[in-house]
Amino acid sequence: MKTPPRVALLRGVNVGKAKRIAMADLKLDELRVVYPGTRRYSLGPKIDVVPLQQAVNGRTLPDKHKVYQPIMMKVMATEGAKLAERNVAVNASFQSTDYWAPDAWARGKLDLTILREKSAVTMDWKTGKPKADSDQLMLAAGLTFAVHPAVEKVRTGYVWLAYDKIETDVYTRADIPFIWQEFVPRVKRMEDALANDKWPKKPSGLCSKWCPVPKSLCQYSGKEG
Numbered sequence: 618m619k620t621p622p623r624v625a626l627l628r629g630v631n632v633g634k635a636k637r638i639a640m641a642d643l644k645l646d647e648l649r650v651v652y653p654g655t656r657r658y659s660l661g662p663k664i665d666v667v668p669l670q671q672a673v674n675g676r677t678l679p680d681k682h683k684v685y686q687p688i689m690m691k692v693m694a695t696e697g698a699k700l701a702e703r704n705v706a707v708n709a710s711f712q713s714t715d716y717w718a719p720d721a722w723a724r725g726k727l728d729l730t731i732l733r734e735k736s737a738v739t740m741d742w743k744t745g746k747p748k749a750d751s752d753q754l755m756l757a758a759g760l761t762f763a764v765h766p767a768v769e770k771v772r773t774g775y776v777w778l779a780y781d782k783i784e785t786d787v788y789t790r791a792d793i794p795f796i797w798q799e800f801v802p803r804v805k806r807m808e809d810a811l812a813n814d815k816w817p818k819k820p821s822g823l824c825s826k827w828c829p830v831p832k833s834l835c836q837y838s839g840k841e842g
Contacts, residue, residue: 685778697731713763736770747777758788759796
């Protein structure tokens with residue numbers, strides 16, 4: 618089966634160093650510079666300037682999701698190379714590794730990464746109600762720093778689609794020890810539980826509807842039995 622080409626999108630025609638990052642560091646086959654105009658033209662071999670609407674193939678969301686279109690287009694218009702739906706991982710030394718590698722210690726899926734020369738934006742699409750939870754944003758920042766060594770600052774955010782709202786946090790490389798110190802004890806508890814086959818009961822927002830464990834085995838469950 619033929620491997621599909623690796624493509625990134627940039628916003629703005631002055632691509633400069635961001636172009637070199639996208640083409641070299643990300644080993645891309647093509648580069649498309651996105652701008653809010655209407656004319657498509659070439660900047661050089663395998664580098665095209667593309668109208669934003671054409672970059673998304675002129676497609677719109679299904680009727681029930683069209684209300685999300687404006688905020689999604691706003692996010693996609695942000696300057697930088699767009700990298701979507703990526704599986705990333707780090708090993709126990711917090712270095713980037715393959716998602717399914719035996720030494721993978723923490724894994725994550727980044728919905729959208731917008732990569733610039735020394736900074737990045739990572740966004741997570743949310744269709745539910747806004748709630749306070751910075752853990753996922755913190756982990757996304759830690760993973761982004763590991764995968765992109767040149768990045769010095771990461772802005773992470775939730776895009777609350779139904780509420781036309783974006784909430785963000787900002788992390789720098791100085792925050793990396795703090796980020797992983799937050800997660801190491803949690804992983805240690807999971808490792809201990811696995812080693813001893815003892816799993817302490819803990820309530821969460823998923824208990825009542827989604828947990829398959831019956832009430833006879835856990836008081837927090839919403840499942841009869």
